[in-house]
Amino acid sequence: MTSLRTEGLTKAFGGVRAVDGVTVELRDGLINGLIGPNGSGKTTFFNIVTGMIRADAGRVLYRDRDITRHAPHRVAHAGIGRTFQLCRVFPRLTVLENMLVAVRRTRLRELLAGLRDKGEVERARHWLRRMGIEHLEDAEARDLSYGQQKLLELAAVLMAEPDLILLDEPAGGVNPALIDRIAGLVRDLNAEGRTFLVVEHNMELVMGMCDHVIVFDRGAPIAEGPPSVVREDPRVLEAYLGV
Amino acid sequence: MRIASRGIPLLLAALAIAYPWLVPNYYLVYAGALTVMYAAMATSWNLLGGFTGYVSLGHSAFFGLGAYGTGLLVTRLDVPWVVALVVSAVLVTAFAAGVGVAAVRVRGASFVIVSIALVSMMNLVVQGWRSLTGGSTGLQVPSPFPGLHRGQTHMVFFYLFLALLALALLVWWYVSRSRFGAGLRAIREDEDKAESLGVPTGAYKVTAFSLSALFVALAGGLYALWFGSLDPIFVFSILIGSYMVLMSLLGGVRHLFGPLLGALIVAPAGEYFLIALGETQIHLTATGLVLVLVVLFMPDGILARLTRRRAGPSIHDQSADQRLQEVTP
Ligand SMILES: Nc1ncnc2c1ncn2[C@@H]1O[C@H](COP(=O)(O)OP(=O)(O)O)[C@@H](O)[C@H]1O
Ligand SMILES: [Mg+2]
Numbered sequence: 001m002t003s004l005r006t007e008g009l010t011k012a013f014g015g016v017r018a019v020d021g022v023t024v025e026l027r028d029g030l031i032n033g034l035i036g037p038n039g040s041g042k043t044t045f046f047n048i049v050t051g052m053i054r055a056d057a058g059r060v061l062y063r064d065r066d067i068t069r070h071a072p073h074r075v076a077h078a079g080i081g082r083t084f085q086l087c088r089v090f091p092r093l094t095v096l097e098n099m100l101v102a103v104r105r106t107r108l109r110e111l112l113a114g115l116r117d118k119g120e121v122e123r124a125r126h127w128l129r130r131m132g133i134e135h136l137e138d139a140e141a142r143d144l145s146y147g148q149q150k151l152l153e154l155a156a157v158l159m160a161e162p163d164l165i166l167l168d169e170p171a172g173g174v175n176p177a178l179i180d181r182i183a184g185l186v187r188d189l190n191a192e193g194r195t196f197l198v199v200e201h202n203m204e205l206v207m208g209m210c211d212h213v214i215v216f217d218r219g220a221p222i223a224e225g226p227p228s229v230v231r232e233d234p235r236v237l238e239a240y241l242g243v
Numbered sequence: 244m245r246i247a248s249r250g251i252p253l254l255l256a257a258l259a260i261a262y263p264w265l266v267p268n269y270y271l272v273y274a275g276a277l278t279v280m281y282a283a284m285a286t287s288w289n290l291l292g293g294f295t296g297y298v299s300l301g302h303s304a305f306f307g308l309g310a311y312g313t314g315l316l317v318t319r320l321d322v323p324w325v326v327a328l329v330v331s332a333v334l335v336t337a338f339a340a341g342v343g344v345a346a347v348r349v350r351g352a353s354f355v356i357v358s359i360a361l362v363s364m365m366n367l368v369v370q371g372w373r374s375l376t377g378g379s380t381g382l383q384v385p386s387p388f389p390g391l392h393r394g395q396t397h398m399v400f401f402y403l404f405l406a407l408l409a410l411a412l413l414v415w416w417y418v419s420r421s422r423f424g425a426g427l428r429a430i431r432e433d434e435d436k437a438e439s440l441g442v443p444t445g446a447y448k449v450t451a452f453s454l455s456a457l458f459v460a461l462a463g464g465l466y467a468l469w470f471g472s473l474d475p476i477f478v479f480s481i482l483i484g485s486y487m488v489l490m491s492l493l494g495g496v497r498h499l500f501g502p503l504l505g506a507l508i509v510a511p512a513g514e515y516f517l518i519a520l521g522e523t524q525i526h527l528t529a530t531g532l533v534l535v536l537v538v539l540f541m542p543d544g545i546l547a548r549l550t551r552r553r554a555g556p557s558i559h560d561q562s563a564d565q566r567l568q569e570v571t572p
Binding site for chain 2: 050073081088089091093098101102104156159160
């Protein structure tokens with residue numbers, strides 16, 4: 001089944017065509033990689049898909065539903081979650097409060113429930129445990145290390161129960177051991193049925209983790225396929241690896 | 244610590260209830276009622292300002308509308324005062340929801356400007372629509388308690404405002420403990436991030452905006468019944484709106500009792516200067532000046548100073564190895 005499909009997505013900032021007619025299709029259940037040089041439009045692509053910026057042209061479909069121009073919260077309710085390149089948490093909320101912000105479409109009535117609603121807090125603790133940061137639940141998010149904040153960001157996204165998760169440079173700015181841990185988490189979460197689209201510069205990570213890789217250059221895909229194939233593609237070597 | 248956090252509010256509540264019987268004259272009852280009225284309004288303002296960080300300087304629009312709505316219902320339609328008060332507050336809340344849909348689209352400084360524009364517009368409308376409102380000469384509202392003398396009326400309204408304050412505090416407390424409240428605070432911290440987590444930020448903000456207008460409108464209605472004479476220039480003045488902002492910021496917007504504490508300081512001070520200096524433009528200027536000082540030097544307010552959390556740099560100061568151990572089981 002198709003998870004995400006875009007058709008001719010285009011977005012220009014002034015004269016710069018940040019995303020230039022992107023048509024891609026992601027299959028459900030895979031870990032997809034999205035690579036490309038800096039400025040090739042990967043983050044802008046994420047922003048369009050999640051409704052945070054409006055495309056000049058093109059369509060976004062998720063599980064065959066047209067979600068083009070939907071407000072970001074509706075995209076989230078449709079089942080797409082994302083993290084940000086520069087990790088974003090709510091600095092002056094506690095870790096647990098950060099976890100309880102997410103709203104699932106099916107559970108709007110939860111909103112009237114207390115912050116200490118047992119079921120939700122249990123769910124939050126479950127994810128914090130899986131990230132290994134459950135002991136920090138009462139700390140304010142700004143007091144966490146950058147790596148811990150990245151784990152918190154991912155945990156908070158999981159509270160919304162997304163089926164497709166977009167990760168923007170999950171390994172950026174974190175130490176090697178934590179990179180391994182994040183990679184392990186992504187694999188586990190994928191094994192449980194979640195689809196991923198991962199923007200990442202760490203080639204070893206991308207090639208080791210992804211089932212399918214898409215390569216962007218100047219706002220458009222120039223190659224895609226299994227990692228082993230993409231790695232040998234001459235256009236990729238030229239555009240990205242600078243060989 | 245727990246005894247302090249439970250005991251002090253209880254003690255203050257007892258003091259507040261006893262206040263009219265403790266003071267030597269009715270003037271102080273009047274000043275107390277005014278202070279409690281401002282405390283209720285500031286607490287209500289803080290439902291929007293404190294949770295979402297949207298600073299409205301135009302909340303006096305809801306005060307004025309609540310006042311005029313109640314006054315008009317009583318004088319023109321002969322509605323019982325309680326009904327007038329409630330109906331007017333509900334109408335104002337609905338109006339606020341409509342305004343909110345447009346207003347909360349803009350953030351930061353733009354929102355402040357929009358809120359000021361709102362109250363200026365209201366002022367013009369009420370002054371211009373003479374036939375209905377009495378224009379700049381004002382509207383006379385008969386006292387709901389004609390049997391009581393002026394001092395006794397102050398007592399009654401002291402308790403009515405106290406009940407309103409209790410209600411506003413209760414609602415703020417309830418919201419602060421709800422997931423709705425967590426969403427509102429998330430909007431304050433990072434609105435786009437909250438959206439991406441599925442929070443319908445627009446609906447959240449409009450709800451907070453309307454809720455915060457509700458108690459201000461009720462305060463306005465009570466004020467109309469209490470004073471019996473409405474002056475559009477006063478009830479729609481920027482000064483009343485700035486008071487709510489100043490009280491909240493001074494006391495501390497993140498705390499349940501912050502706006503109340505701010506009101507206990509600002510309202511008596513304002514009343515004192517009114518007596519000492521008479522009614523001049525100095526009030527607005529001084530309020531603005533103090534507001535600037537608070538924003539610059541104490542943006543988190545007095546209560547944040549007093550209850551300053553023990554910061555957690557213990558988490559920051561660890562070595563990379565320790566951090567690693569924390570995240571690796
Ligand atoms: N908000 C913006 N305003 C103007 N230009 C932007 C904006 N966001 C991105 N760009 C430009 O669009 C291009 C693609 O950027 P981006 O999507 O961040 O690339 P990547 O994530 O692949 O590094 C770059 O040239 C960048 O400067
Ligand atoms: Mg990027």
